[in-house]
Amino acid sequence: MEETAATAAVLLIGDELLSGRTQDCNLAYLGQRLAARGIRLAEARVVSDEEEEIVAAVRALSGRYTYVFTTGGIGPTHDDITAAAIARAFGRRLLADPVAEERLKKYYGADALSAPRLKMATVPEGSALIDNRVSSAPGFRLGNVFVLAGVPVIMQAMFESLQDQLQDGAPIRSRSVTAPLGESRLAEGLADIQRRYPDVGIGSYPFVRASRVAVSIVLRGTDEARLDGAATEVAALMQTLGIAEADIERN
């Protein structure tokens, strides 16, 4: 696929994702929403709640991609260490942010600002706050790193509040062509289409439906006409294999 201007990485932070206790759904959400803005999500990592792991991953990803989005570890408990790790990754001090404190005071009440709650107003020096319309405790941005909550509904609200901070590119669109065929029967024709459409990313995703093998061919790129051209060729290829009319789904 043609390289778009902006790239991104996602860093999912939390033991619960690696133990299998929690099924992540933040990665798929961010992948879809970034593609819609023309930002290619190039890599993701999942690390445990260990400061050295977070520091190393943030440094590696921040140097390599336009944007890094982290999720998780910004709550009030002892296992929430993301802010400290980001501060260390960039050699910054952790500071109490008065605006964040004000928001927490409004949410919890002035008398109820305990030390754990105040911890959620502590961010690396030089950070810009990211709004949390759900439960007030903010995320923050430092350089090209956006630090978001792990709870999906909060993460999503935070991400959506960032829209004007992210560079726009041509949205990455897709077409899907699905048929009850084994993918190996399509492989040679598909490779030929891929050669002639180097600007379109073509993926083949087999699945089983009602005990029958089937495949979705997914085409991704920024040029709608080229996508339609390649998708039409995939449908025609399926027709040569006995599929009367393959549906082309546009996304």
Add this chain to the structure above:
Amino acid sequence: MEETAATAAVLLIGDELLSGRTQDCNLAYLGQRLAARGIRLAEARVVSDEEEEIVAAVRALSGRYTYVFTTGGIGPTHDDITAAAIARAFGRRLLADPVAEERLKKYYGADALSAPRLKMATVPEGSALIDNRVSSAPGFRLGNVFVLAGVPVIMQAMFESLQDQLQDGAPIRSRSVTAPLGESRLAEGLADIQRRYPDVGIGSYPFVRASRVAVSIVLRGTDEARLDGAATEVAALMQTLGIAEADIERN
């Protein structure tokens, strides 16, 4: 948490995971199954279908952890490049494996062994095949890297066939204690319990149920008595905050 003998990393390979088209569920499965065998899943990465990306990630993870499990990219189509990438990562040639060819011949019929299907019998020199009881095309093991399918039902069958190739450790068990409390109210007591139980990993996971905030405290470790001790203390802490009887769930 106490370091167990064996560690693992998971490398999920596929554009569809980064575009948000496909919701991964292989990571959670592997995390759970590895923990049950006493192998700590320490890190996961998601990379696109690009050879350099796969090579770099495999090398980094293989050098750092006892085991690496990859998923995806071992089918017959042009975007299936995992075997080539693993071969390059370890400086091996790709060879047609006669045993794998025999299995594919049995599955598809001798007359139907097209080039794309034969590609699924091509593995790096020195690999050991991993059985695929679902659709015959094997995975393979090279050194400490286990190369599995991306389709969950096939990935799971492949992983389960490996049992006697993986070093056994003390199974990682867990306890969960859940209550309708905001986690910030527990934070200080919880940090105290964590200090006194350094061999137990204690995580705090807030969620919203029926519009009310709640939290699950999850305790993980290999010593059942220590887990029970810490979990009982968490339940007692919750009692001081007005929760009459917090249920302790054993896993």
